[in-house]
Structure formats: structure tokens, C-alpha cells
Amino acid sequence: KRILVIHGPNLNILGKREPVIYGHVTLDEINRRLIEQAQAATAELKVFQSNAEHELIGRVQAAMDDDTDFIIINPAALTHTSIALRDAIAATDVPFIEVHLSNIYTREHFRRMSYFSDIAVGVISGLGVAGYELALQFALAN
Ligand code: DQA
Numbered sequence: 001k002r003i004l005v006i007h008g009p010n011l012n013i014l015g016k017r018e019p020v021i022y023g024h025v026t027l028d029e030i031n032r033r034l035i036e037q038a039q040a041a042t043a044e045l046k047v048f049q050s051n052a053e054h055e056l057i058g059r060v061q062a063a064m065d066d067d068t069d070f071i072i073i074n075p076a077a078l079t080h081t082s083i084a085l086r087d088a089i090a091a092t093d094v095p096f097i098e099v100h101l102s103n104i105y106t107r108e109h110f111r112r113m114s115y116f117s118d119i120a121v122g123v124i125s126g127l128g129v130a131g132y133e134l135a136l137q138f139a140l141a142n
Contacts, residue, residue: 003139004068007049008076022101041140060088070139071096079114086115097135100125
């Protein structure tokens with residue numbers, strides 16, 4: 001099984017970014033845990049982070065041709081703005097779970113709107129790092 005994890009803008013500075021909201025765990029630590037979890041299930045896990053919308057679109061488009069079975073994506077702020085990234089993931093036809101570390105429904109009003117949720121298999125928001133791990137557990141089992 002081939003799983004792709006995509007992290008959007010500003011997630012590279014996790015750990016030192018608004019830790020009250022996003023916690024102290026770094027992106028490297030998150031990725032390491034996910035890779036271990038995938039290896040234990042003999043699955044292949046690839047990780048990609050970018051602050052640039054076009055690079056994220058490019059990576060999602062590449063998933064059309066690299067036999068990706070499942071995508072776990074935290075589009076970060078692009079959740080609320082990017083029709084282009086939504087269109088890219090819709091084009092791949094690869095099932096995906098949308099993950100947010102924070103609960104986007106308890107924060108500013110503008111975070112409640114997602115361009116991804118209606119085409120996602122499911123959405124996990126507010127469970128911190130566990131959200132990625134639960135999404136991966138689902139991806140490995142389905
Ligand atoms: C986020 C929530 C978004 O609203 C925000 O722009 C982020 C991170 C989260 O993981 O909680 O960058 O996707």
C-alpha cells in the first residue's frame with residue numbers, strides 16, 4: 001500500500017508556531033511517527049510539505065501517476081482558500097482524509113469553511129498529532 005502525507009503552508013514551523021494552538025511537536029517528529037507506523041504495516045509512506053500552493057498542486061498531480069492508494073492532507077490555510085488544490089486532489093481520484101491539528105470550528109469564523117471536506121472520505125480536526133495517526137490507521141485498513 002502506498003500512502004502520501006501532504007502538509008501545507010507553515011506546518012514546517014510546527015513546534016515553535018503558536019504552540020498553545022498547535023502544540024510543541026515538530027513536523028519531523030510527526031513524520032517519523034507516521035513512517036514507523038506505516039513500516040510496521042509494511043506500507044510505503046511518503047511525506048511532502050510546501051509553503052507554495054503550486055508545489056502542493058504539482059505533488060498532488062504526481063500522485064495520479066505514482067500508484068498512490070491514499071492521501072492524508074493537512075492543507076493548512078489553503079483549506080480555506082484554494083480551489084486550485086481542491087481541483088488537483090479531485091482530479092487524482094485518490095481517496096483522502098483531511099486532517100487539522102486544531103479544531104477549526106472553535107476558532108475564527110473564516111476557518112470553518114473548507115474547500116476539501118465535501119470530497120474527503122473523512123475529516124479529523126482538533127485531535128492534534130493523533131489526528132494524523134488515526135487517519136493513517138484508517139488508510140492502512142481501507
Ligand atoms: C490547520 C488549521 C488552519 O486553519 C490553519 O491555517 C493551519 C493549520 C490545523 O492543522 O489546525 O495552518 O490546518
